[in-house]
Amino acid sequence: MAGERGGQNHEFSKPKGTQDLLPGTVEKWQYLENKARDLCCRYHYQEIRTPIFENTELFQRGVGETTDIVEKEMYTFPDKGNRSMTLRPEGTAGVVRAYAENKLYADPDVTKLYYIGPMFRYEQPQAGRYRQFHQFGVEAFGSADPAVDAEVIALGYSFYKEIGLNSVRVEINSVGTAECRAAYRAKLVEYLTPMKAELCKDCNSRIDRNPMRVLDCKIDAHRFADAPTILEYLDEDCVNHFQAVQRYLKAMDIPFDINPRLVRGLDYYTHTAFEYKSEGIGAIDTIGGGGRYNGLVGEIGGQDQPGVGFGLGLERILLVLENQGVTVPGVEPLDVYFIGMGTEAEEAVIRLLYEARAAGLTAEKDYQSRKMKTQMKSADRFQARYVAILGEDELKTGTISLKRMDTGEQVTVPLAELVAHIKK
Ligand code: HAM
Numbered sequence: 001m002a003g004e005r006g007g008q009n010h011e012f013s014k015p016k017g018t019q020d021l022l023p024g025t026v027e028k029w030q031y032l033e034n035k036a037r038d039l040c041c042r043y044h045y046q047e048i049r050t051p052i053f054e055n056t057e058l059f060q061r062g063v064g065e066t067t068d069i070v071e072k073e074m075y076t077f078p079d080k081g082n083r084s085m086t087l088r089p090e091g092t093a094g095v096v097r098a099y100a101e102n103k104l105y106a107d108p109d110v111t112k113l114y115y116i117g118p119m120f121r122y123e124q125p126q127a128g129r130y131r132q133f134h135q136f137g138v139e140a141f142g143s144a145d146p147a148v149d150a151e152v153i154a155l156g157y158s159f160y161k162e163i164g165l166n167s168v169r170v171e172i173n174s175v176g177t178a179e180c181r182a183a184y185r186a187k188l189v190e191y192l193t194p195m196k197a198e199l200c201k202d203c204n205s206r207i208d209r210n211p212m213r214v215l216d217c218k219i220d221a222h223r224f225a226d227a228p229t230i231l232e233y234l235d236e237d238c239v240n241h242f243q244a245v246q247r248y249l250k251a252m253d254i255p256f257d258i259n260p261r262l263v264r265g266l267d268y269y270t271h272t273a274f275e276y277k278s279e280g281i282g283a284i285d286t287i288g289g290g291g292r293y294n295g296l297v298g299e300i301g302g303q304d305q306p307g308v309g310f311g312l313g314l315e316r317i318l319l320v321l322e323n324q325g326v327t328v329p330g331v332e333p334l335d336v337y338f339i340g341m342g343t344e345a346e347e348a349v350i351r352l353l354y355e356a357r358a359a360g361l362t363a364e365k366d367y368q369s370r371k372m373k374t375q376m377k378s379a380d381r382f383q384a385r386y387v388a389i390l391g392e393d394e395l396k397t398g399t400i401s402l403k404r405m406d407t408g409e410q411v412t413v414p415l416a417e418l419v420a421h422i423k424k
Contacts, residue, residue, distance in 0.1 A: 017131025064267025100302025
């Protein structure tokens with residue numbers, strides 16, 4: 001039966017694969033978000049906010065028709081005007097669209113952007129995999145310099161380090177350009193075709209349409225250990241680019257492994273592809289990934305401009321932090337909890353509370369007419385540094401009694417000195 005208001009039965013529960021971030025947890029998110037913003041500021045990236053939904057075609061064209069994301073995972077719906085809309089499954093396509101549409105390429109400098117927000121994929125939920133999840137991402141447009149690839153990799157690496165994840169591994173690869181891939185593709189089809197009968201339905205449908213996607217199959221990927229790798233087919237420019245990225249990473253002492261089998265789940269990459277890996281979320285070990293995408297801006301309708309970026313999953317980061325026992329700041333303690341004894345004092349406390357908050361203190365009072373002892377318990381739960389008690393005597397003398405909760409020490413101070421005393 002449907003639950004009644006205030007009853008024990010709940011008529012509604014959150015959609016599968018989503019999470020409620022409650023007070024106590026949400027502070028951890030704010031901490032990660034603040035860290036990301038601070039780091040982006042130091043790396044000179046500016047925030048961009050784009051719509052949560054876009055025209056479906058943007059993702060079909062941007063992410064790629066043969067990817068799992070586009071073939072199976074998008075939240076796509078017709079709007080009331082019968083346009084096909086999709087909740088963004090990732091951040092890059094929307095940012096590229098905004099970059100092109102707003103002609104940000106007119107900027108004479110490299111355009112360096114970041115975003116933090118929800119993404120949506122209809123996946124089978126498990127630890128670290130959700131249907132609504134959050135990414136911190138960056139995208140840098142307007143330079144093909146491998147130093148930007150290295151900067152982007154360094155930014156993500158620094159983020160993990162600064163929040164206390166020291167065991168993150170960086171894996172890099174080069175997926176070349178469309179030209180290098182043409183020769184590789186033929187070799188790959190040759191390698192995969194004899195196995196066709198044993199491979200899953202998706203692989204079968206992708207061997208001819210997009211054989212590199214087959215290497216990334218969630219079911220069959222383990223079978224392709226001896227597949228030819230793209231690195232054997234890179235042209236001179238691609239090799240030089242890849243080597244430069246490695247030199248720059250070494251110059252910054254960022255450890256990395258070359259993984260010639262790293263093919264990301266999105267079709268837009270050219271040259272550098274990379275992933276951040278960590279233990280600690282069961283079967284999943286990738287906590288972030290990105291790469292260069294030199295053809296994408298042109299593909300989406302803008303003036304052709306090179307780009308490179310990453311997306312880091314915030315849920316996965318929090319899971320790894322928890323599993324590795326790294327503590328993240330929780331709820332902020334209160335500066336002061338006010339207790340008024342008697343009607344007149346209660347009224348005076350309303351003013352004091354207002355003034356304390358205006359003066360920059362975090363302050364609270366009781367709103368349930370509870371006994372002094374019960375109020376003291378609330379002050380403890382709120383980790384108040386001070387409890388300020390206003391009784392009839394204090395009211396008469398224009399003072400307030402202030403108890404320091406860690407030492408138990410109690411003093412009486414003139415009201416005018418209250419804020420200064422607490423701030424001290
Ligand atoms: P991606 O590898 O699809 O790349 O996603 C990046 C990160 O988002 C993953 O490494 C993971 O941490 C997180 N993530 C992805 N799917 C889920 C999920 N279902 N549940 C929880 N976390 C998830 C991209 O999205 C690209 N846009 C990255 C990029 C930016 N490349 C260039 N610029």
